[in-house]
Amino acid sequence: MTGFTPISIDEQKTFNGRVFPLVYGPNTSDASVANLRTWVHEHRPELIKQAEVHGAVLFRGFDVVNPVEFADFIDAIGAKPMPYVGGAAVRRNIVGDTVFTANESPPSEPIPFHHEMAQVPNPPSHIFFYCDVEAKEGGETPIILSNLVFEHFQKNHPDFCAKVEKLGVRYVRILPEEDDPTSAIGRSWKSTFLVQTKEEVEAKMKELGTEWEWMENGNLKTITKVVPAVRLDERSGKKMFYNSMVAAYLGWIDSRNDPKKAIMLGDGSEVDTSALENVANFMKENRVCFKWRKGDILLVDNTVTMHARETFSPPRRILAAIGRGVEEKASSLSEACWTVRLPNGRRMPMVGFGTWKLPKEETAQLVYDAIRVGYRHIDCACDYGNEKEVGQGIKKAIEEGLVTRKDLWVTSKLWNTYHRKEHVLPACQRTLNDLQLDYLDLYLIHFPIALKYVPFDTRYPPEWIHDPAAAQPQMEEDNVPVIETWTAMEELVTSGGKGEEKGMCRAIGVSNFSVSLLRDLLNSCTIKPAVNQVELHPYLTQEKLLRYCKKSGVAVTGFSPLGAGSYVELGMAGNDDSALRNPVVTAMAARHNVTPAQVLLRWGAQRGTALIPKTSKVERMAENLGVFGSVEGSNPALSTEEMDEISALNQNRRFNDPGVFCEKAFSTFFPIYE
Secondary structure: OOOEEEOOOOOOEEEOOEEEOEEEEEOOOOOEHHHHHHHHHHOHHHHHHHHHHHOEEEEOOOEOOOHHHHHHHHHHHOEEEOOOOOOOOOOOEEEOOOEEEOOOOOOOOOEEEEOOOOOOOOOOOEEEEEEEEOOOEEOOOOEEEHHHHHHHHHHHOHHHHHHHHHHOEEEEEEEOOOOOOOOOOOOOHHHHHOOOOHHHHHHHHHHHOOEEEEOHHHOEEEEOOOEOOOEEEOOOOEEEOOOOHHHHHHHOOOOOOOHHHOEEEOOOOOOOHHHHHHHHHHHHHHOEOOOOOOOOEEEEEOOOEEEEEOOEEOOOEEEEEEEEEEOOOOOOOHHHHOEEEOOOOOEEEOEOEEOOOOOHHHHHHHHHHHHHHOOOEEEOOHHHOOHHHHHHHHHHHHHOOOOOHHHOEEEEEEOHHHOOHHHHHHHHHHHHHHHOOOOEOEEEEOOOOOEOOOOOOOOOOOOOOOOOOOOOOOOOEOOOOHHHHHHHHHHHHHOOOOOOOOOOEOOEEEEOOOHHHHHHHHOOOOOOOOEEEEEOEOOEOOHHHHHHHHHHOOEEEEEOOOOOHHHHOOOOOOHHHOHHHOHHHHHHHHHHOOOHHHHHHHHHHHOOOEEEOOOOOHHHHHHHHHOOOOOOOOOOOOOHHHHHHHHOOOOOOOOOOHHHHHHHHHOOOOOOOO
16 A cells, blocks of 8 residues: 555564564655545555454554544544443543543553453454553553464363353453442443443343342442354454453452452353463463554454553553444545544534624524535624524524534634623523524633623623723723633533533533643643634644644634634724735635635645634635535645645734734723733
8 A cells, every 4th residue: 555654663473474463654754644544544445454464553653642633543444433331441431432541440450361342242343542641661552363362272272162162151240330440340330331220221231131130339240141252253264262261360350359250151160260371371472562652553453353451650541442343335534524523522514604793684694595505513602793693594594404403513602701600501591592502512712801790681792891881981800710610611511401412512612712721721621622713824823822732632713714804894904914815825826726715724724723714705605615625626735835835924913812902992901812
């Protein structure tokens, strides 16, 4: 395959002329995650086949810096994600229910070799691992080819091997009611079966054919139905030591579980423990054990390869995902490329229709037109003063069958006067009422500016000045810590709402936050911001902010992506400030036979940011979407050199700066940027 090249690592071994694992690295200067994702998607059938033939494929040296990008890799390869139901290990979801922490057992406890979830009737076909944080010492994930283990088992223990093949095995485990992070097998029955009540778990166990017994302290003893311990890989005709016998015998130990009682043959007879110990020694002598590096992704064929975990010295963070099968036909990458995945697993359309400064009397029709043209992301705010009209446009589009509510992504923003914790929920509910919606897809803190409260019945939206009738109208600051506001925002995600999902807001984020503000919030929040919406255009590239957000797993949305346009009529910019007129941009547009606006939007999209262009002209709506290939012939992919050429236009020119406009318009000096 072209694009990337097989490389060697010291720990690789060769079996029957095939390296284990196969390792790929970039053979060009472009090691970006976007390039990796595209390449993986284009070569997905070969990669899946190589995982089968070689047992595992390691991707090393690519610029994969956060869990969301790991989730995008899994999408690109076409894996069908499955939830972690039935496993023993304590885990936490990181990106939706696709990416989760690898086994969170104590660092001092090794995890023996096993096939993932071999004790359940339908285990995953593939496992994906991602190194987010390297261990200070140790922490390797050893791997071994399962057919080699079976061959050793059959050769050295033929009688016991025959019994295991004939009878299968059953696993016995006592599960706590709540997760026990001190144990390698401390996953509770609630987490294991994704339930909350005894009645629910009993129904799940009946469905799986699991026997059970309730014990004191809410503990639950489970005995699986008979499952195979040796499986034939029909693709190769090889038999695999496909079980968790060694892992159960050596590793299923805690205050509730005795490993000697953790496994039995299908007829209830005891296993040959000396044979299991001999197999464990063989595994240790023939394993491949490589040291993780930040950004590594390991694709494991779970039928062919077993894995384990070494002890380690913290910190270490290895994330995982499991899949059962892969898509037979490669789907388009358009959804992955032109959406931004958030930590909750949801995908936000990369281009949004901006509603700031839309004439109120035209807003409903313009929003309807935008949806008709193809927009699925609507960006609005309390302060824009037109959310009722936005809601009317959305309602009309839904009633006419253009879209359903689930097709749309609606973002709104908490205004400055509602930062106190008691005002956050009512402000969000007012927005929902005006929009005629049950939930928001994303709710942002509009500015890191807290102003004194203005009741709804006094003035809505309250705007910037506290009392316009005062002798000296001005802004009046309210000393509200950001974390107070954010904690109330978090409650919007975990409570309220209607329908199938909990919460008035599916995701929350911030707007106009600097690196310092964002870092402080990330260090104190429970739910981290999904998005930071900031001013972004070629004259304000904000490279350091983008780099920090990417490192921290916070998506970035750029408002005013075309630059000065919306600010000229406000006296905050001049016509000469427009990037649309820059000779570099106009020459590039002519070269690609597109408009300057499409060049700027494509530049923003290729940086991985979402974009909120605004227009009141239907033809411009279609043009703006055309940068994403929705209009034939208008998809100007920019080269690395062209991207750099536009980025070099940066002047650190900020048009939307409260430190400037608040003093001029509202007689209040209120800087938020240095």
